[in-house]
Amino acid sequence: MKDTMTTKVNRKYELGADQRQKIASMKAEQRFTNTVLYILLITMAIVWLMPFVIIVLTSVRSMGDLISNGVFAWPREIVLNNFERAWNIGNFSTYFRNSLLLILFKVPLGIMIASLAAFPLAKMQFRFNNVIFVFFLIGLAIPIHVTLTPLLVMMKQLGIQGTLAALIPPYVVFGLPFQIFVMRGFFRTVPSELLEAARIDGATEWGNFWRILMPLSTPALATVFIIDALATWNELLIALVLISSNEWRTVPVGLLQFQGQFSSQYTQLMAGVLISITPIIVLYIFLQRYMVAGLTAGALKE
Numbered sequence: 268m269k270d271t272m273t274t275k276v277n278r279k280y281e282l283g284a285d286q287r288q289k290i291a292s293m294k295a296e297q298r299f300t301n302t303v304l305y306i307l308l309i310t311m312a313i314v315w316l317m318p319f320v321i322i323v324l325t326s327v328r329s330m331g332d333l334i335s336n337g338v339f340a341w342p343r344e345i346v347l348n349n350f351e352r353a354w355n356i357g358n359f360s361t362y363f364r365n366s367l368l369l370i371l372f373k374v375p376l377g378i379m380i381a382s383l384a385a386f387p388l389a390k391m392q393f394r395f396n397n398v399i400f401v402f403f404l405i406g407l408a409i410p411i412h413v414t415l416t417p418l419l420v421m422m423k424q425l426g427i428q429g430t431l432a433a434l435i436p437p438y439v440v441f442g443l444p445f446q447i448f449v450m451r452g453f454f455r456t457v458p459s460e461l462l463e464a465a466r467i468d469g470a471t472e473w474g475n476f477w478r479i480l481m482p483l484s485t486p487a488l489a490t491v492f493i494i495d496a497l498a499t500w501n502e503l504l505i506a507l508v509l510i511s512s513n514e515w516r517t518v519p520v521g522l523l524q525f526q527g528q529f530s531s532q533y534t535q536l537m538a539g540v541l542i543s544i545t546p547i548i549v550l551y552i553f554l555q556r557y558m559v560a561g562l563t564a565g566a567l568k569e
Contacts, residue, residue, distance in 0.1 A: 321338050321339070322541060323541065324338065324339075324341070324342060325338055325537040326349055326538040326540070327345045327346055327349065328342035328343070328344070328346055329344065330533070333533060333534055349535050349537075350542065352535050353535045353536070353542060354542065356524055356525065356535060356539075357522065357524050357535075357542075358513065359521060359539070361514065361521075362516055362518045362520070363518060363546075365516065365517050366500055366517045366518045369431060369434060369435070370496050370499050370500065373438045373439055373495075373499055374492060374495045376435070376439055377439045377495055378446060378450075380439065381442075381450050382476075382484075382488075383476075384403070384443070385450035385451040385454055386454060386472075386480060388400050388447070389450075389451045389452075389454035390454060390455075390457075390462060390475075400451065403443065403444050403447050404444055404448060406440075407444045407445065407448075411504060414437070415504070415505070418437050418509065419508060422509055428509060429510060429515065430512075433510065434505060434510070434517075437505055438499055438502065438505070445491075445494070450484070450487055450488075452487075453484055453487035457479070457480060457483055457484075461479055462475045462480075465478070465479060489554045492554065493550060493551055493555075500543075500547055501519060501547075502519065506520050507523075518543045519543070521539070521543075522539050522543065525539060
């Protein structure tokens with residue numbers, strides 16, 4: 268009897284030891300996996316941040332220091348005058364004004380049109396609903412380059428070629444497909460019962476749009492605003508083709524002032540790049556908490 272009990276205890280102890288060994292092995296494997304994952308993430312972060320580091324280091328050094336030591340060396344002397352020269356040479360006082368005016372007019376207008384289009388596509392049942400939505404999405408596949416000549420001809424016929432007003436129609440149109448995609452996805456997550464209850468209380472579709480959907484869509488609106496403002500601020504090709512006067516050029520076109528036929532002022536160019544991205548970085552810092560929620564809102568079906 269004692270031998271039987273001793274055998275059972277020994278087996279139980281052996282099973283417990285095996286389980287502890289398996290748990291320890293799983294923990295070691297998990298630690299190894301996490302370590303490899305962290306190394307990969309740190310490596311990717313360094314790769315992504317390296318261009319920004321190069322821009323910062325280049326913007327605060329002299330041209331001679333850059334040529335003799337390269338972009339990866341630490342600057343011998345911090346040259347902050349590059350920013351003042353970049354601001355003056357790049358005429359940023361004018362170009363910043365134009366880009367800000369463009370964002371203030373174009374981005375709210377585009378978001379409003381996209382929201383008005385997304386509302387019926389998300390909350391109303393009618394014939395060809397999905398077909399119309401796919402028609403809007405096709406705009407994502409249209410290259411901007413093939414529209415430059417028609418745009419130039421159209422703007423000349425309208426009499427606004429060479430002015431800031433010539434940029435607003437194409438910017439709005441090219442931004443609509445993605446904006447409608449995001450806003451429709453978010454609107455579909457809003458319970459339809461809210462709209463039905465409002466209709467029973469006498470609310471119109473216009474009232475539902477303004478009083479229910481739009482206040483609840485702050486994350487999606489912030490996401491679309493950030494992405495659209497970034498795209499508008501950085502757009503170069505259309506602005507370069509449609510705007511010829513220095514009076515109405517935007518910030519990306521102003522950066523071309525630092526590159527000539529025979530020489531390029533890379534230190535001042537990088538200083539200008541830092542100046543140009545500062546407003547967008549500030550905007551993202553204030554609105555980034557809404558961005559993830561806005562992008563993932565349409566991932567689930569209603």
